[in-house]
Amino acid sequence: MSEPTPHAETMESNAGRRWLLRVLDPGVLFPGLAVLTLTAVWLITFNLVDREYRTADRRLAALVSDMAQTYEAQAVRALREIDTTLKLVRYSLDARPPQEVLDELSRRDMLPPTLLFEVRISDAEGHGIASTHDLYSTRKTSRITEQSGLVVELEGEAATGADQSLVFSRRLAEEAQVSGTVSVIVNPAYFVSGYDMNTMGVQGVLALVGDGGISLVRRTGENVHTGEATEYERLLSDSSLVGEPAGLSVSEWDGLERYLVARALFEFPIAIVVGLSRAEQMAATNATRRAYYWRALLVSLISIAVLTLLGRLSRKLRLIQAKALEERLEHARRAEHLAFHDTLTGLPNRAHFSHLLTHGMQHAGRYDKRLALLFLDLDRFKAINDSLGHDAGDELLKEVSQRLIRSVRKSDRVARLGGDEFVVLLPEIEAADQINRVAEKILAAVSAPFLLAGQEFHITVSIGVAQYPSDGEDEQTLMKHADVAMYHAKEEGKNNAQFYSEELKSGSLERLTLEQSLRRALERKEFLLYYQSKVDMATGRIIGMEALLRWQHPELDLLLPHQFIPLAEENGLIVPIGRWVIYTACQQNVAWQQAGLPALSMAVNVSARQFLDDSLLRDIKGALATTGMSPQLLEVEITEGAMMVDMPRAVSVLQQLRKIGVRIAIDDFGTGFSALSRLQAFPLDTIKIDGSFIHDLPGSSADRSLADAIIDLGRCLGLTVVAEGVESAEQVDYLRRHSCDQVQGYYMHEPQPACDAVHAIQKNLISEP
Numbered sequence: 001m002s003e004p005t006p007h008a009e010t011m012e013s014n015a016g017r018r019w020l021l022r023v024l025d026p027g028v029l030f031p032g033l034a035v036l037t038l039t040a041v042w043l044i045t046f047n048l049v050d051r052e053y054r055t056a057d058r059r060l061a062a063l064v065s066d067m068a069q070t071y072e073a074q075a076v077r078a079l080r081e082i083d084t085t086l087k088l089v090r091y092s093l094d095a096r097p098p099q100e101v102l103d104e105l106s107r108r109d110m111l112p113p114t115l116l117f118e119v120r121i122s123d124a125e126g127h128g129i130a131s132t133h134d135l136y137s138t139r140k141t142s143r144i145t146e147q148s149g150l151v152v153e154l155e156g157e158a159a160t161g162a163d164q165s166l167v168f169s170r171r172l173a174e175e176a177q178v179s180g181t182v183s184v185i186v187n188p189a190y191f192v193s194g195y196d197m198n199t200m201g202v203q204g205v206l207a208l209v210g211d212g213g214i215s216l217v218r219r220t221g222e223n224v225h226t227g228e229a230t231e232y233e234r235l236l237s238d239s240s241l242v243g244e245p246a247g248l249s250v251s252e253w254d255g256l257e258r259y260l261v262a263r264a265l266f267e268f269p270i271a272i273v274v275g276l277s278r279a280e281q282m283a284a285t286n287a288t289r290r291a292y293y294w295r296a297l298l299v300s301l302i303s304i305a306v307l308t309l310l311g312r313l314s315r316k317l318r319l320i321q322a323k324a325l326e327e328r329l330e331h332a333r334r335a336e337h338l339a340f341h342d343t344l345t346g347l348p349n350r351a352h353f354s355h356l357l358t359h360g361m362q363h364a365g366r367y368d369k370r371l372a373l374l375f376l377d378l379d380r381f382k383a384i385n386d387s388l389g390h391d392a393g394d395e396l397l398k399e400v401s402q403r404l405i406r407s408v409r410k411s412d413r414v415a416r417l418g419g420d421e422f423v424v425l426l427p428e429i430e431a432a433d434q435i436n437r438v439a440e441k442i443l444a445a446v447s448a449p450f451l452l453a454g455q456e457f458h459i460t461v462s463i464g465v466a467q468y469p470s471d472g473e474d475e476q477t478l479m480k481h482a483d484v485a486m487y488h489a490k491e492e493g494k495n496n497a498q499f500y501s502e503e504l505k506s507g508s509l510e511r512l513t514l515e516q517s518l519r520r521a522l523e524r525k526e527f528l529l530y531y532q533s534k535v536d537m538a539t540g541r542i543i544g545m546e547a548l549l550r551w552q553h554p555e556l557d558l559l560l561p562h563q564f565i566p567l568a569e570e571n572g573l574i575v576p577i578g579r580w581v582i583y584t585a586c587q588q589n590v591a592w593q594q595a596g597l598p599a600l601s602m603a604v605n606v607s608a609r610q611f612l613d614d615s616l617l618r619d620i621k622g623a624l625a626t627t628g629m630s631p632q633l634l635e636v637e638i639t640e641g642a643m644m645v646d647m648p649r650a651v652s653v654l655q656q657l658r659k660i661g662v663r664i665a666i667d668d669f670g671t672g673f674s675a676l677s678r679l680q681a682f683p684l685d686t687i688k689i690d691g692s693f694i695h696d697l698p699g700s701s702a703d704r705s706l707a708d709a710i711i712d713l714g715r716c717l718g719l720t721v722v723a724e725g726v727e728s729a730e731q732v733d734y735l736r737r738h739s740c741d742q743v744q745g746y747y748m749h750e751p752q753p754a755c756d757a758v759h760a761i762q763k764n765l766i767s768e769p
Ligand SMILES: Nc1nc2c(ncn2[C@@H]2O[C@@H]3COP(=O)(O)O[C@H]4[C@@H](O)[C@H](n5cnc6c(=O)[nH]c(N)nc65)O[C@@H]4COP(=O)(O)O[C@H]3[C@H]2O)c(=O)[nH]1
Pocket: 532, 547, 548, 549, 560, 561, 562, 565, 578, 581, 604, 605, 606, 607, 637, 667, 668, 691, 724, 725, 726, 727, 744, 745, 746, 747, 751
């Protein structure tokens, strides 16, 4: 025979477990237990009852046997006495009249008591000729017995024992003077007087039966019967032997079932019968049986009640357990879903996507297919999120995710990596054109207007594409390259898709190291401020300074803001860096004043991200309070673009700045595309004309008209107009003639460290008229 396989064994053990679970089900277990308990209770009960009956039967049989032995002894003794009397009388008869002999024997107390026994002598015809009783003359003539032995017969009417007598006779001897019979006559009841009602009840039997088959006397309860016909031989053959327990038989005279002993007496033609009614004697046992049955019934009912209760409790417990299990499963399912899905959009998250990508690459590898990974980053999302609040930002992300799903096939996968980063996995790519089509679809879908908080918004997305296996054969490489391509798309002006190439790699590495060192620059104190003067056109004096940030990179040259500020904007580092700038500029301003220089205004640049950050006001107030600088000397420069991201909020922030006395300048004015009329909405103090419009002054007529328009506008609004990027005397001259208030540029002073700037201020003071 073959060995069972592990699979077969598992199936077997599963089937066994299923069977066990089915058996342990409360609907099966408790009814099953009830059936078992009831079967056990009733089996034990029936067994006990049966044992009780068997014991009682044995006891009864033994009792009847004992009683029979006693009765036999008593009967034999009585019969012997009677026979002795007969023999005594027979041998005492002589020539005297028989009456005389009887009287003498009686006198000599040699005859049985006359109260119970009559001794009679009859002649050959059966007529009584002598008797111990006076009544003999009224009696019927005795039957003449021809037998030589003891003859036993009944005399009188065969009805009740009271009317019949039991006659024991012996024939007188031939040689005796008198021929005839001598008899002892006795009431049959004498032989059953030993009937004890307590022991034998009303259905017991005590009897003497003649060997002719006629019962001589039978007593059952109080009733004494005589002369009943009995099947003598059968009676004896049915009976047990001496010393053995009595047997059970049905009595022919009354149909009752009895333990009965019938035994023929050795010396007499008589059999004794002793019996006890089984039904009657079993009364106590019947009562015990009833008690057993009641007890069993009670135990059964209690068992059923307890098991029903336990069954219900168990069912309830099972239900509770099942519910708890269901809840746990649901919880686990939810936890699993949460673990692998983004809670906001319901899209697969980074962990899940990693699995999808690995699987996709394996599949593509196996079937020699190409796969494309699109790395998506929303442009300007952070600004929208910060300005409109997170709820609107969340709505936007949800809407974007829906648009992405609609832009791709069902077999493609969209996931959210976090923040505003999404990825799209395109399995089974045939040609690059296919990827382009999907990318264009996504770009179009995302750039369609969004309605957020009742306002229409436009957002774009930058997409980086990396392909398997050409751009990377493992998950990390492919993701990294798609990310690099995405950054390239950002650099290319955003709202476009770029494919990864080896050339991009080096640029991305630079960016990566730059970002890492930028994170540590603040704590390493690598930032410093340069200061550039603002000169008043009317007086030609320095009236203020602008703080310009520099980063002394440990390995690179001194870095200018455009080399790291966009990065700091992107990763949010601009907020702590800006805080440092404000504080340092304020500190420097106060230091100069403390050094005896005149109180100059100090301008600091605040980027869009920083401007919309909740901490800006707090930071400015903190810097002013800590350094003790007068708020009126501080000027915050904000670009036009930063103000337009969220106009209502910008207005509110500016109003609060104004409230504490800080001046506000709009920087790079003219580069944005906001309507000039909108400027009225902002609480401004200064307009700074962007250097690009000054550069070609006074030659370019377009720049001239633009610069003129801005100066006019500023004047109309009562604002100070500052021209940036002034590099020549002609420019200064033009601006002065066109009533520009202040100028700033290399022509006056280049941005320089605080220690150099101080010389410029001092020089300016010395050259004062
Ligand atoms: N070609 C030319 N350029 C001139 C001339 N005079 C001044 N400049 C340059 O013009 C920029 C003027 O600053 P901005 O318009 O506020 O423009 C700033 C400002 O928007 C931003 N920036 C500088 N410092 C910070 C800062 O601390 N925080 C923030 N958020 N932005 C800053 O970086 C921009 C560039 O700063 P910089 O590289 O320092 O460049 C400075 C300055 O060096 C000139 O005659 N000719």
